[in-house]
Structure formats: structure tokens, C-alpha cells
Amino acid sequence: MSTVSQPLTRAVFPFTAVIGQEDMKLALILNVIDPKIGGVMIMGDRGTGKSTTIRALADLLPKIDVVADDPFNRAPDDPEVQRDRADLPKTQKKVPMVDLPLGATEDRVCGTIDIEKALAEGVKAFEPGLLAKANRGLLYVDEVNLLDDHLVDVLLDSAASGWNTVEREGISIRHPAQFVLIGSGNPEEGELRPQLLDRFGMHAEIRTVREPELRVQIVEQRSEFDRDPQRFLTQHQAEQDALQQQIVGAQERLPQVTLEPEYRLKISQVCSELDVDGLRGDIVTNRAAKALAAYENRTEVTVEDIQRVIALCLRHRLRKDPLESVDSGYKVEKTFSQVFGLAEPTAANGRQPTGVR
Known part of the structure; x- marks a missing residue:
């Protein structure tokens, strides 16, 4: 008798096990509590755990209620959803964590409109982009200082307004794009222009850990996680649950x-x-x-x-x-x-x- 195999999920290093980098961790947590702070710019040396910490935060957050198969991750009680239909199927999913690749085009980020279909069938045929996928989640841009300034502007505008608008040949589509924008980079490769840097709510600078004892501890932790991820996650589960509850409580208390x-x-x-x-x-x-x-x-x-x-x-x-x-x-x-x-x-x-x- 054949059995249906369950899809494997990749283990994520727990947020509470990240050693040091307190400014970065605090800035990320505060932006999750209040996304209107405006995101975080993290500048620091290579190999200091920027990506690991950001993915760990997304994994830490509780699941959110969404309309099933909705490309924008909208909540079931969203007024726009209610206006269309009140009895849509609901489900839960993890908070979206979207990585924006350096070579991404504006169409890939914002989405595209199929002009031919729109003209021929009279419907707004929209192919959602990364901003749609990131709605109600985190959008992470590594090496943001190497990204085209125009694209950074688009990201910052959407993050600030909570909406993404795509216009092609007189046809306009607008959808929610509420996300915490997180950028990271290495100062040796250049800073963002002051006008763009100012648009990020917070700026955390992180440095390579110099204390030999801490470096050994970080290396040993990583080795332990790679050797047996499930055991390592189990060891930190109580701390993870406590921090998750603290963040949820803060969101309600704000x-x-x-x-x-x-x-x-x-x-x-x-x-x-x-x-x-x-x-x-x-x-x-x-x-x-x-x-x-x-x-x-x-x-x-x-x-x-x-x-x-x-x-x-x-x-x-x-x-x-x-x-x-x-x-x-x-x-x-x-x-x-x-x-x-x-x-x-x-x-x-x-x-x-x-x-x-």
C-alpha cells in the first residue's frame, strides 16, 4: 500500500539562539510590533548573520489568517474581501518572507498586466509580483545599496503607503502591499544615497564579533544546528514560544x-x-x-x-x-x-x- 509523503520543510535557525547583534534584533522586533516605523537598514560586515537573523524572525512569528488561494494574503475580515464575498474559504499560513533578488526587474517586483487579454476580453488580467507576495509579511533586500535607485524608490513608496499601483497603457491595478522592508548591505560596497537612506525607519550597524569565546560559541551553535536541526530547535522551543507571545502581546498593547x-x-x-x-x-x-x-x-x-x-x-x-x-x-x-x-x-x-x- 502506497503512502502519501508529507512535504519536507527546511529547518530555520531559531531567533532566540542568535548570539549578539542586539541592535539588529531590537530594530527588527520593533518593526514587527509596529510596521509603520518604516523598516530597517542593516549595514555590516559579510558573514555576520544578517540573513540568518531575518529568516529566523519570520519563522518565529505566529501564523496569520488569510483567504485561501488569495495572491495578496488578505485577511478574511478585510473590507475589500468582504465586499466581494463574505463566505470565502479561509486558511492559516506562515508570515510571508520574500527575498528580492538583485537582478529583479520592475515587472517582477510590481507585477504585470496582460494588455492583450485586457483589450480582447475586457478583464484586468494581472500577474502579481513580489510586492503582492510580501503583503502582511517581510520583504528582504540583500545588498540593497547595489540595487537600482528607481527600484529602491518603488519599494520604499509601497512600504510607506501600503499599496502598489501598476499602470500600463491606460489600465491601472492597485493592490495592498503592507510589509516590513528590511535592507542589508556592506558599507565597503557603498552607502545608499542620503535621500533613500532617510526613508528607512531605523538603521542598525553590525560588526564581526571579536571576542574569541563568543566566536567559538557561535561556531559550535551553528555546527550543532547543522548536525541535528530538530534537536536544536526543540532545545530552544520554550524561548521561541515565550518571545512569540511577548511580540503578540506588544502588538495588542501598542x-x-x-x-x-x-x-x-x-x-x-x-x-x-x-x-x-x-x-x-x-x-x-x-x-x-x-x-x-x-x-x-x-x-x-x-x-x-x-x-x-x-x-x-x-x-x-x-x-x-x-x-x-x-x-x-x-x-x-x-x-x-x-x-x-x-x-x-x-x-x-x-x-x-x-x-x-
Whole structure:
């Protein structure tokens, strides 16, 4: 008697087992709690676990309710879905994690309209692209600094608006594209233009771990996972479940979190003194601080919350010249300390000034 084999799923390294890189992990978690923060730009050395950590986060998140076979992963209670038909079949699926390949064309990203079919049959024949697939999930662009500027603009516009519009020969299609945009790259291969970099909500800089003991621990963990993935996953399952519940709880708690007017004023003062263009830095810092408070099971933002996120939210907005490097965070933290009346950071207790390693 023949048996039907179950499809094999590839084991994903658990998020809670990732050692170090705390700025990257925090920025990713906060963006999942509040996608309106605007995504994360992760710059750092090769082989520092950027891709591994991002895939691990997607795998950690709970499944979402979707309309069965819907190309846009829409929720069953989506008003557009309800308008078409209220009794559509429902199912659950993992949060989408879409990798955007470097050589992707605009059609592959945005989707295409079959003009001939549209003209001949009078229907909008739309072939969805990667933005449709990423709706309600994560869109990851490795080496984003090598991507065509126009395509980066398209991604950022969709991430900010939550919609993707495709127009061809007078025919227009619009569909939801709500996703957390995550870009990564190596600074040695060039930075994004300041105008594009500013559009990312947060910027995390990661470096190769230098401590020999930690390096050994990372290598041993990876070897253990490769040798027996299921056993390794089982060992970390309790931590994974706890973190998943913490994130879900934070998403539910976020609307109740408050930020004192005095703190909002001081955040804007920091942005003003750092000569940050526009108001995006103010808005993102407010959102990230609230998300952090929600993540830590609180409904009121503290000065410590703001201190932990402000460099991640502002450091990439100080660069006016494309030839400059992104600030290490020292300048932001120094100005924050002055405005909030705290002790100024030094090389010993804060981030080092730019250029110091």
C-alpha cells in the first residue's frame, strides 16, 4: 500500500539562539510590533548573520489568517474581501518572507498586466509580483545599496503607503502591499544615497564579533544546528514560544502606550539640534519608543526607552554628503544626553565617535 509523503520543510535557525547583534534584533522586533516605523537598514560586515537573523524572525512569528488561494494574503475580515464575498474559504499560513533578488526587474517586483487579454476580453488580467507576495509579511533586500535607485524608490513608496499601483497603457491595478522592508548591505560596497537612506525607519550597524569565546560559541551553535536541526530547535522551543507571545502581546498593547508631551518636545529638540531634515526622524523615534515600551509590557514610555532607540532612528539621517559615512551613533547620543540632562556618553560607556574602532 502506497503512502502519501508529507512535504519536507527546511529547518530555520531559531531567533532566540542568535548570539549578539542586539541592535539588529531590537530594530527588527520593533518593526514587527509596529510596521509603520518604516523598516530597517542593516549595514555590516559579510558573514555576520544578517540573513540568518531575518529568516529566523519570520519563522518565529505566529501564523496569520488569510483567504485561501488569495495572491495578496488578505485577511478574511478585510473590507475589500468582504465586499466581494463574505463566505470565502479561509486558511492559516506562515508570515510571508520574500527575498528580492538583485537582478529583479520592475515587472517582477510590481507585477504585470496582460494588455492583450485586457483589450480582447475586457478583464484586468494581472500577474502579481513580489510586492503582492510580501503583503502582511517581510520583504528582504540583500545588498540593497547595489540595487537600482528607481527600484529602491518603488519599494520604499509601497512600504510607506501600503499599496502598489501598476499602470500600463491606460489600465491601472492597485493592490495592498503592507510589509516590513528590511535592507542589508556592506558599507565597503557603498552607502545608499542620503535621500533613500532617510526613508528607512531605523538603521542598525553590525560588526564581526571579536571576542574569541563568543566566536567559538557561535561556531559550535551553528555546527550543532547543522548536525541535528530538530534537536536544536526543540532545545530552544520554550524561548521561541515565550518571545512569540511577548511580540503578540506588544502588538495588542501598542495602541494603549502613551508618550508624555514633554518627551515628544525633547525628541524634536534633539532632531532640531542635529539638523535632521524633515520630520521623519521625530515620528520614527516616537513610534519606536512606544513599540519598545509595549514590548517590555508597559503602557508608558520612559527616558530609557527613548535612549535605547534614538540612535537607531536618527544616526542615518545626519549624513548630508553621499561621500560621508553614517554616524556611529555617538553624536546622536551626545545630543540626546545634553537635551535630556543626562551624563554624556564616552568611549567607555557609550558608542565610540565616528572613525574610532
